[in-house]
Amino acid sequence: xxxxxxxxxxxxxxxxxxxxxxxxxxxxxxxxxxxxxxxxxxxxxxxxxxxxxxxxxxxxxxxxxxxxxxxxxxxxxxxxxxxxxxxxxxxxxxxxxxxxxxxxxxxxxxxxxxxxxxxxxxxxxxxxxxxxxxxxxxxxxxxxxxxxxxxxxxxxxxxxxxxxxxxxxxxxxxxxxxxxxxxxxxxxxxxxxxxxxxxxxxxxxxxxxxxxxxxxxxxxxxxxxxxxxxxxxxxxxxxxxxxxxxxxxxxxxxxxxxxxx
Amino acid sequence: xxxxxxxxxxxxxxxxxxxxxxxxxxxxxxxxxxxxxxxxxxxxxxxxxxxxxxxxxxxxxxxxxxxxxxxxxxxxxxxxxxxxxxxxxxxxxxxxxxxxxxxxxxxxxxxxxxxxxxxxxxxxxxxxxxxxxxxxxxxxxxxxxxxxxxxxxxxxxxxxxxxxxxxxxxxxxxxxxxxxxxxxxxxxxxxxxxxxxxxxxxxxxxxxxxxxxxxxxxxxxxxxxxxxxxxxxxxxxxxxxxxxxxxxxxxxxxxxxxxxxxxxxxxxxxxxxxxxxxxxxxxxxxxxxxxxxxxxxxxxxxxxxxxxxxxxxxxxxxxxxxxxxxxxxxxxxxxxxxxxxxxxxxxxxxxxxxxxxxxxxxxxxxxxxxxxxxxxxxxxxxxxxxxxxxxx
Numbered sequence: 001x002x003x004x005x006x007x008x009x010x011x012x013x014x015x016x017x018x019x020x021x022x023x024x025x026x027x028x029x030x031x032x033x034x035x036x037x038x039x040x041x042x043x044x045x046x047x048x049x050x051x052x053x054x055x056x057x058x059x060x061x062x063x064x065x066x067x068x069x070x071x072x073x074x075x076x077x078x079x080x081x082x083x084x085x086x087x088x089x090x091x092x093x094x095x096x097x098x099x100x101x102x103x104x105x106x107x108x109x110x111x112x113x114x115x116x117x118x119x120x121x122x123x124x125x126x127x128x129x130x131x132x133x134x135x136x137x138x139x140x141x142x143x144x145x146x147x148x149x150x151x152x153x154x155x156x157x158x159x160x161x162x163x164x165x166x167x168x169x170x171x172x173x174x175x176x177x178x179x180x181x182x183x184x185x186x187x188x189x190x191x192x193x194x195x196x197x198x199x200x201x202x203x204x205x206x207x208x209x210x211x212x213x214x215x216x217x218x219x220x221x222x223x224x225x226x227x228x229x230x231x232x233x234x235x236x237x238x239x240x241x242x243x244x245x246x247x248x249x250x251x252x253x254x255x256x257x258x259x260x261x
Numbered sequence: 262x263x264x265x266x267x268x269x270x271x272x273x274x275x276x277x278x279x280x281x282x283x284x285x286x287x288x289x290x291x292x293x294x295x296x297x298x299x300x301x302x303x304x305x306x307x308x309x310x311x312x313x314x315x316x317x318x319x320x321x322x323x324x325x326x327x328x329x330x331x332x333x334x335x336x337x338x339x340x341x342x343x344x345x346x347x348x349x350x351x352x353x354x355x356x357x358x359x360x361x362x363x364x365x366x367x368x369x370x371x372x373x374x375x376x377x378x379x380x381x382x383x384x385x386x387x388x389x390x391x392x393x394x395x396x397x398x399x400x401x402x403x404x405x406x407x408x409x410x411x412x413x414x415x416x417x418x419x420x421x422x423x424x425x426x427x428x429x430x431x432x433x434x435x436x437x438x439x440x441x442x443x444x445x446x447x448x449x450x451x452x453x454x455x456x457x458x459x460x461x462x463x464x465x466x467x468x469x470x471x472x473x474x475x476x477x478x479x480x481x482x483x484x485x486x487x488x489x490x491x492x493x494x495x496x497x498x499x500x501x502x503x504x505x506x507x508x509x510x511x512x513x514x515x516x517x518x519x520x521x522x523x524x525x526x527x528x529x530x531x532x533x534x535x536x537x538x539x540x541x542x543x544x545x546x547x548x549x550x551x552x553x554x555x556x557x558x559x560x561x562x563x564x565x566x567x568x569x570x571x572x573x574x575x576x577x578x579x580x581x582x583x584x585x586x587x588x589x590x591x592x593x594x595x596x597x598x599x600x601x602x603x604x605x606x607x608x609x610x611x612x613x614x615x616x617x618x619x620x621x622x623x624x625x626x627x628x629x630x631x632x633x634x635x636x637x638x639x640x641x642x643x644x645x646x647x648x649x650x651x652x653x
Contacts, residue, residue: 052426052558053544055438056282062425074556099280100543104557125282126543130270150283154445159286174284 003092004169015227021048021064023073030081040252049097056125060232086118096123121146153193164202194224215257265510271459276576279458284442323479349640351382357468359386362449373437375430376568377409379453384418394418397436399429427561454498455575458546469504490632493518497569499578501639522564523591533562536589544573565594568615592618613640
């Protein structure tokens with residue numbers, strides 16, 4: 001059982017997963033951001049590997065990635081920063097990026113580095129299921145690295161069952177078929193979708209992502225899943241920040257509001 | 262046989278596939294499940310063939326370029342895709358895809374464009390079918406291909422500038438993909454080249470294959486033999502080349518020459534010669550050759566020609582080049598400009614700047630006096646006049 005599975009076992013509800021882009025706003029903010037997020041009460045942290053062409057991300061995250069690359073971020077540096085954090089914290093860490101980044105690093109070397117530096121799970125939105133199943137599943141399992149595949153309102157029940165079978169840790173439930181950060185609030189159609197998924201009796205817990213930005217959307221998401229993922233709203237807060245530590249604490253407080261933890 | 266056609270999973274050898282986020286999966290899957298059936302329907306074929314004939318003006322002539330042939334001391338035929346309605350081969354594909362989109366029940370069309378030829382061809386078929394049309398175009402390309410922007414607008418399309426990255430074709434493609442993610446139900450994305458996730462490379466190649474289909478009987482009429490010795494085509498993503506090669510890929514005695522844009526020179530750092538500078542990776546949902554850093558960040562390409570200013574090539578071409586079936590040639594901006602002027606003055610035909618790269622390849626490849634060479638004249642140069650005038 002890795003740290004992600006442990007988290008869902010110990011605390012099945014109201015899980016708050018915060019996404020940030022490695023190397024943003026400043027090249028060496030990774031350590032501060034992770035440690036302060038943990039102190040402020042985030043349960044799970046998703047580290048974005050900045051990418052030149054992030055197809056599944058919206059403009060806010062793309063912009064942060066472009067800035068991080070301009071700051072000089074590389075995968076090697078990100079791994080080093082994670083290693084430093086790992087000595088001080090036991091919070092579950094996920095890396096999110098694109099399959100090409102893993103391929104160019106050397107796919108197996110990348111997975112070994114993840115395991116070595118204490119990354120507990122990966123999100124690679126453009127890696128096809130069959131590629132994972134045929135080529136990487138055995139290695140992920142051997143190295144005890146989780147993987148979260150995405151589902152959307154358009155994903156068929158049959159495919160969701162396959163995704164459930166292959167995911168390890170949690171399923172990333174895209175709240176609507178919209179790119180991250182594009183939508184505000186949660187609609188009736190989305191609630192129908194959440195209910196449909198809950199009816200499928202999946203083995204993996206679910207976190208709802210895309211469009212979660214504040215206390216209202218977070219607490220609604222928590223009623224229909226095990227928790228939620230916030231990305232673009234947090235990046236926007238960092239962008240506007242003069243004091244990262246203070247911003248992080250204010251942001252988490254704003255999101256959690258009266259949700260019991 | 263058929264070792265150069267796509268396999269069941271959408272690969273050409275090791276290249277191809279569909280590396281798309283889940284948000285795109287249902288759309289891509291629907292296309293994959295239905296494109297072949299729809300394309301084989303009798304009513305589809307009739308509508309497609311009628312439009313190619315009466316609206317596009319096909320067959321496009323195969324013309325023996327006598328003065329060029331004399332200059333190079335060989336036999337050069339030009340496949341006149343520049344004479345198609347809208348001035349390039351791009352319309353072959355947009356006609357096919359809009360008919361397919363209608364049968365899929367889509368009501369809104371999006372497209373990316375580099376030189377603007379595919380954008381114009383998409384705006385054209387949308388006007389023809391009365392469909393909403395949004396074209397994404399890099400902000401830099403909007404500037405350097407202004408006449409095509411005006412044409413798109415005149416036909417009722419909305420042109421949206423892509424402001425990220427290098428503000429060229431790659432970024433326009435990213436924006437179009439994003440639009441599709443945000444509009445998964447009513448929208449069809451008409452990709453303009455043999456790039457993107459399967460089934461796009463195969464689908465676009467099939468729609469463009471009319472080029473080599475005609476070449477076969479036209480060559481037979483001209484020379485008594487339906488096979489040429491050499492086919493030369495420029496390659497950005499590679500749709501005109503795919504169309505010109507398609508029916509010859511398994512005839513290994515036909516040499517296939519793929520001409521890439523070297524920009525300021527292959528080693529200048531300002532280039533788009535993907536087969537030389539690229540390595541295996543994923544771009545726009547396809548496993549292929551692309552220009553990237555060792556960390557997998559996609560490198561901004563450069564070519565004076567907006568249509569070739571792309572850091573990848575279609576997976577079919579990656580396979581043809583990597584297996585040695587096609588030979589790649591790199592042509593600089595300057596060589597292409599010289600060729601554009603030379604062709605204009607020798608034959609009275611002003612080629613598109615993209616196509617001019619294919620003409621320039623005549624100075625680089627080996628050929629014999631008796632060879633029959635076909636250059637795919639993929640588009641006309643009206644859109645590039647502002648660039649040409651600067652070099653007059």
